[in-house]
Amino acid sequence: MRIGIVCYPTFGGSGVLATELGKALADKGHQVHFITYQQPVRLNEFNANIFYHEVRVATYPLFDYAPYETVLSSTMVDVIMNNRLDLLHVHYAIPHASAAYMAKKIVERQGRKIPVITTLHGTDITLVGRDKTFAPVVAFSINESDAITAVSQNLRDETYHIFDIKKEIQVIYNFVDVTRFRKKPIDAFRKVIAPNGEKILLHASNFRAIKRVEDVVRIFAEVNKRIRSKLLFVGDGPERPAAENLCRDLNLFDDMRFVGKQEQMEEILAVADLFVLPSEYESFGLAALEAMAAGVPVVSTDVGGLPEINVNGITGYLDKVGDIGSMSHHAIEILQNESTLKTFKDNAAEHAKKFDIHNIVPQYEALYNKFL
Numbered sequence: 001m002r003i004g005i006v007c008y009p010t011f012g013g014s015g016v017l018a019t020e021l022g023k024a025l026a027d028k029g030h031q032v033h034f035i036t037y038q039q040p041v042r043l044n045e046f047n048a049n050i051f052y053h054e055v056r057v058a059t060y061p062l063f064d065y066a067p068y069e070t071v072l073s074s075t076m077v078d079v080i081m082n083n084r085l086d087l088l089h090v091h092y093a094i095p096h097a098s099a100a101y102m103a104k105k106i107v108e109r110q111g112r113k114i115p116v117i118t119t120l121h122g123t124d125i126t127l128v129g130r131d132k133t134f135a136p137v138v139a140f141s142i143n144e145s146d147a148i149t150a151v152s153q154n155l156r157d158e159t160y161h162i163f164d165i166k167k168e169i170q171v172i173y174n175f176v177d178v179t180r181f182r183k184k185p186i187d188a189f190r191k192v193i194a195p196n197g198e199k200i201l202l203h204a205s206n207f208r209a210i211k212r213v214e215d216v217v218r219i220f221a222e223v224n225k226r227i228r229s230k231l232l233f234v235g236d237g238p239e240r241p242a243a244e245n246l247c248r249d250l251n252l253f254d255d256m257r258f259v260g261k262q263e264q265m266e267e268i269l270a271v272a273d274l275f276v277l278p279s280e281y282e283s284f285g286l287a288a289l290e291a292m293a294a295g296v297p298v299v300s301t302d303v304g305g306l307p308e309i310n311v312n313g314i315t316g317y318l319d320k321v322g323d324i325g326s327m328s329h330h331a332i333e334i335l336q337n338e339s340t341l342k343t344f345k346d347n348a349a350e351h352a353k354k355f356d357i358h359n360i361v362p363q364y365e366a367l368y369n370k371f372l
């Protein structure tokens with residue numbers, strides 16, 4: 001098949017998932033055309049079946065706002081026609097599904113039919129969708145898609161709840177390449193972070209307010225009182241200064257590191273003992289799944305799609321948003337003795353297999369096949 005993939009190319013989960021999907025499809029012999037405004041971060045290897053088409057938005061003094069969506073639709077038309085694409089798979093309703101609708105109508109006039117599959121990832125529905133200014137376009141472009149998928153049952157339910165959607169939304173869970181994440185820890189790296197055998201807690205996100213990164217610091221402060229430990233922050237974003245200030249105020253700075261945006265998550269996860277995700281909402285929580293695949297238990301909130309991946313008391317714990325006391329208590333419970341920690345680690349790794357790439361990618365292929 002010749003498949004066009006449209007996504008945000010950044011570190012966000014939707015871009016990561018779309019890129020990993022494209023790579024997996026290319027490995028299976030499909031021809032994959034990424035249409036994005038930047039090279040996707042995880043598109044870091046050469047594959048003869050992968051093509052990258054950059055959306056270049058020129059700025060003119062006449063425009064106060066660059067017409068990104070128009071250029072995106074035009075690029076889609078160009079790629080569909082010149083590469084004889086069989087279908088377009090767009091990740092995120094805004095603006096990708098609406099731009100795809102426009103492209104579909106244009107190529108139709110040229111005698112070409114192109115099915116559009118839209119995958120909903122979360123923020124596009126729960127935040128952007130609630131904003132009344134976006135709502136009509138979101139609802140319209142979802143309804144006009146030939147197929148719609150959501151990354152969790154929770155997101156599917158939320159979408160029906162927020163919008164008037166007439167079509168079936170299929171749940172296809174996000175996935176992880178379990179084999180890739182089963183790395184042996186690099187001793188030298190672990191020693192740099194935790195020279196005296198301390199336990200390593202990890203948080204990775206885009207540091208948006210919804211991630212509640214200050215809760216991570218407060219949970220760590222409690223854990224650190226009882227268990228010799230270190231905290232690793234991966235990623236960057238608007239709330240990072242607040243987290244750094246809180247670390248200084250709580251006198252924890254020597255026990256934590258901010259390593260910024262990182263591509264090789266599997267190397268970092270390999271040295272971690274516990275992943276902390278106290279988000280206010282996650283449609284899925286791909287970062288938590290990647291942690292589990294690396295054998296790292298997860299202490300998270302019980303919101304959105306998180307209960308669909310993190311099994312309470314087995315792969316980690318689920319707590320109420322903002323309940324620092326309970327999350328700290330559970331983190332200590334997991335970390336306090338080696339045999340409990342090992343059980344949680346093994347359970348996390350085992351449960352992640354349910355979401356292995358080999359189980360999920362065929363579900364997308366089956367969906368594509370319905371349109372060919």
Ligand code: GMT
Binds near residue numbers: 015210282
């Ligand atoms: O979480 C973010 O801020 C990034 C966002 C994105 O659009 O990339 O992530 C969303 O999609 C991911 C992949 O499907 C999910 O794992 C995240 O849970 C979801 N984020 C939210 O729902 C807040």
